[in-house]
Amino acid sequence: MRRIAVIGATGTVGRAVTSELLASGADDVVAMSRTVQDSSVPPGVRAVQADLTAASTLDAALRGVDAVFLVWTAPEDAAAAAIERIARYADRLVLLSAPYKTRHPFFQQTNPMASLLAHVEALIAASKIDWTILRPGMFAANSISWWAPQIRAGNAVRWPYGQAATAPIDERDIAAVAARVLQSDGHVGGDYVLTGPESLTQAQQVHIIGSVIGRDVAFEEISPREAHSELPFPAPALDMLLKAWSAAIGIPALVTTTVAELTGRPPRTFREWAADHADAFRA
Numbered sequence: 001m002r003r004i005a006v007i008g009a010t011g012t013v014g015r016a017v018t019s020e021l022l023a024s025g026a027d028d029v030v031a032m033s034r035t036v037q038d039s040s041v042p043p044g045v046r047a048v049q050a051d052l053t054a055a056s057t058l059d060a061a062l063r064g065v066d067a068v069f070l071v072w073t074a075p076e077d078a079a080a081a082a083i084e085r086i087a088r089y090a091d092r093l094v095l096l097s098a099p100y101k102t103r104h105p106f107f108q109q110t111n112p113m114a115s116l117l118a119h120v121e122a123l124i125a126a127s128k129i130d131w132t133i134l135r136p137g138m139f140a141a142n143s144i145s146w147w148a149p150q151i152r153a154g155n156a157v158r159w160p161y162g163q164a165a166t167a168p169i170d171e172r173d174i175a176a177v178a179a180r181v182l183q184s185d186g187h188v189g190g191d192y193v194l195t196g197p198e199s200l201t202q203a204q205q206v207h208i209i210g211s212v213i214g215r216d217v218a219f220e221e222i223s224p225r226e227a228h229s230e231l232p233f234p235a236p237a238l239d240m241l242l243k244a245w246s247a248a249i250g251i252p253a254l255v256t257t258t259v260a261e262l263t264g265r266p267p268r269t270f271r272e273w274a275a276d277h278a279d280a281f282r283a
């Protein structure tokens with residue numbers, strides 16, 4: 001049995017990957033982040049605190065590790081030393097990236113996160129490690145940080161570009177793919193674009209959440225200018241999202257079949273995701 005380290009184990013996807021690895025029979029899993037603790041990981045998982053921006057701290061998490069799942073949200077200038085360290089210990093790396101190479105207008109807008117991820121991918125490609133890249137589209141889980149505060153507080157979501165469509169993916173489906181490619185042969189060099197099963201406008205997603213929690217939640221369209229003054233995003237992040245949503249108006253979201261092909265079962269619908277996270281939207 002392989003020892004697998006999940007780097008970014010306290011985050012949305014890393015937490016799901018840790019759980020999915022255990023559910024799929026892995027019995028030697030190390031959960032790593034700066035703040036991870038034994039109490040924040042499932043029983044049987046070893047929690048190791050380390051910082052990607054201080055490469056030598058990674059040794060304790062990486063010793064004896066065969067494969068790594070990596071979430072990179074740290075600064076770009078730390079990547080070279082961290083990737084070099086990971087490649088020193090592990091022979092397999094699965095990176096959580098994004099579909100910025102995909103020829104769909106939603107994914108083709110200028111995006112500082114894309115250049116960070118491209119840099120990390122280039123370092124990985126130049127190393128000796130065997131890699132697989134996962135490129136999920138919009139996370140269903142974004143709805144919690146984006147819309148839950150307004151839904152908990154009232155019966156409307158004031159948001160821009162209600163007619164922009166995405167195919168939100170459940171973090172558990174990203175995790176199921178990650179667990180599969182970490183534990184089976186045949187995925188070296190794999191570059192997988194992952195989406196949820198259906199194209200839904202942002203307004204439709206808000207209505208689905210409302211129906212799941214038994215309330216009529218209206219989508220109130222606001223302008224990009226109003227979004228800048230009302231929504232709690234750093235300006236560069238909001239600009240990136242506004243460009244992507246505006247490019248997606250009137251175009252169905254990209255939907256791939258990759259989750260089903262790699263896991264043997266269809267990805268969860270947005271309604272299923274919302275039902276499983278309904279408490280986050282209840283007052």
Ligand SMILES: NC(=O)c1ccc[n+]([C@@H]2O[C@H](COP(=O)([O-])OP(=O)(O)OC[C@H]3O[C@@H](n4cnc5c(N)ncnc54)[C@H](OP(=O)(O)O)[C@@H]3O)[C@@H](O)[C@H]2O)c1
Nearest residue numbers: 008009010011012013033034035051052074098137138139
């Ligand atoms: N949201 C989307 O719709 C979307 C779509 C496609 C791709 N993505 C990509 O998905 C990634 C984000 O995934 P996520 O939502 O699961 O992230 P997240 O919830 O923000 O979690 C980030 C994880 O990284 C850890 N971390 C951050 N800095 C670290 C450091 N210096 N050293 C060690 N660990 C560190 C954090 O833990 P500590 O704070 O404890 O260190 C945490 O466990 C990004 O690369 C993003 O581009 C997101």
